[in-house]
Amino acid sequence: MRRPVRIAITGSAGSIASNLLFKIAAGEMMGKDQPVILQLIEVPQAMEALRGIAMELEDCAYPLLHTITLHDNVEEGFSNAHYALLIGARPRGPGMERRDLLEVNAEIFSRQGKALNEHANRDVKVLVVGNPANTNALIASRNAPDLSPSQFTCLTRLDQNRARGILATQTGANPRDIARVIIWGNHSPTQYPDLSHATIHGHPAMDEISQDWYADEYIPQVQNRGGDIIKARGVSSAPSAAQAITDHMRDWCLGTEPGEFVSMGIVSDGSYGIEKGIIYSYPVRCNYGRYQIIQGLEISDFSRERMKKTEQELLDEMAVIEHLLPKDTADSHKNLSIRLRSGQTVTLYSDNAGPDGKSLYSETDRVL
Numbered sequence: 001m002r003r004p005v006r007i008a009i010t011g012s013a014g015s016i017a018s019n020l021l022f023k024i025a026a027g028e029m030m031g032k033d034q035p036v037i038l039q040l041i042e043v044p045q046a047m048e049a050l051r052g053i054a055m056e057l058e059d060c061a062y063p064l065l066h067t068i069t070l071h072d073n074v075e076e077g078f079s080n081a082h083y084a085l086l087i088g089a090r091p092r093g094p095g096m097e098r099r100d101l102l103e104v105n106a107e108i109f110s111r112q113g114k115a116l117n118e119h120a121n122r123d124v125k126v127l128v129v130g131n132p133a134n135t136n137a138l139i140a141s142r143n144a145p146d147l148s149p150s151q152f153t154c155l156t157r158l159d160q161n162r163a164r165g166i167l168a169t170q171t172g173a174n175p176r177d178i179a180r181v182i183i184w185g186n187h188s189p190t191q192y193p194d195l196s197h198a199t200i201h202g203h204p205a206m207d208e209i210s211q212d213w214y215a216d217e218y219i220p221q222v223q224n225r226g227g228d229i230i231k232a233r234g235v236s237s238a239p240s241a242a243q244a245i246t247d248h249m250r251d252w253c254l255g256t257e258p259g260e261f262v263s264m265g266i267v268s269d270g271s272y273g274i275e276k277g278i279i280y281s282y283p284v285r286c287n288y289g290r291y292q293i294i295q296g297l298e299i300s301d302f303s304r305e306r307m308k309k310t311e312q313e314l315l316d317e318m319a320v321i322e323h324l325l326p327k328d329t330a331d332s333h334k335n336l337s338i339r340l341r342s343g344q345t346v347t348l349y350s351d352n353a354g355p356d357g358k359s360l361y362s363e364t365d366r367v368l
């Protein structure tokens with residue numbers, strides 16, 4: 001049996017986690033041979049509900065569930081974590097402006113970034129789910145000076161799964177036979193679900209659908225799916241979010257299917273002309289626990305316009321919370337570096353703009 005890994009999860013008594021924890025304990029995320037220690041974190045008022053969830057987990061008698069620990073603070077909860085799933089966030093309350101929502105979450109995620117920096121395993125992999133997910137991930141990452149920005153991601157896999165599912169329904173294909181659907185940008189209604197490179201049974205997906213349906217119905221449907229679910233159910237998507245979190249982490253840790261792309265919110269290195277240093281959803285492939293942006297995709301004017309629109313929204317969000325971002329991590333987010341096992345730091349630039357003589361310079365695609 002392998003050694004157990006520590007997975008810290010905030011918002012553990014919430015709707016998404018109530019679906020997710022059981023999938024993790026059953027081995028759906030980290031593999032059927034990987035024991036897990038769940039470090040469950042909640043706000044103090046929700047600790048009783050969390051105790052109830054822990055009892056239910058225990059009652060499932062999962063062979064892979066090594067230990068459950070409960071925490072009412074992130075400093076303890078993140079201790080030695082190999083993985084951190086940041087799901088808890090402050091929802092938008094009545095009369096709350098977008099700016100207030102960004103600022104109140106900025107406080108929560110600054111503290112979480114600092115706590116990860118101080119207490120988590122040095123190789124921790126972080127997934128931010130709580131909204132506004134991209135900007136919250138940026139705040140956490142900017143507050144963790146000793147971790148690499150490449151250790152922070154945000155969830156856009158739910159959007160990718162939605163895009164695949166809706167296309168499958170329209171064309172009659174099995175979702176399994178649909179590949180290379182891309183989500184660019186923000187996890188918000190400005191996201192761009194891009195089918196230009198998607199295939200169905202290996203053939204271009206765009207040959208199976210009309211451009212009018214794609215532009216006028218499909219794109220808005222994917223973009224607004226979260227809101228439509230809230231309208232229909234009265235609560236936000238939880239089982240599908242739990243599935244997407246499982247997919248995101250499994251692919252990041254265990255690798256993507258050969259030939260497939262998946263979309264992840266990651267710190268931009270300037271690829272495809274997107275501003276460096278923001279958390280933007282890109283198509284990536286993963287191997288050995290690292291992700292690599294898919295390079296060289298042809299971008300049409302139609303796509304470029306939409307990729308820029310969602311980039312602008314992220315820049316606007318960053319402008320609102322800029323005063324809360326530590327200045328000393330700005331450079332590390334624009335000049336991405338990785339530390340090799342030898343202890344050497346290598347800085348990789350996607351735009352071929354090497355910085356100074358001190359850094360090693362690689363012309364390969366960025367591997368993080």
Ligand SMILES: NC(=O)c1ccc[n+]([C@@H]2O[C@H](COP(=O)([O-])OP(=O)(O)OC[C@H]3O[C@@H](n4cnc5c(N)ncnc54)[C@H](O)[C@@H]3O)[C@@H](O)[C@H]2O)c1
Pocket residue numbers: 010011012013014015016017041042043046087088089090091108128129130131133155156157158159187236237238241
């Ligand atoms: N990125 C995505 O694709 C995606 C998809 C669906 C939902 N979401 C977001 O995920 C978040 C959680 O959704 P949910 O349906 O589980 O919400 P929920 O309200 O059911 O649960 C959230 C839980 O987080 C806890 N919490 C709040 N602040 C916390 C903190 N600072 N530390 C620890 N715990 C904290 C709350 O007590 C609550 O139990 C929301 O922000 C939602 O908008 C994101």
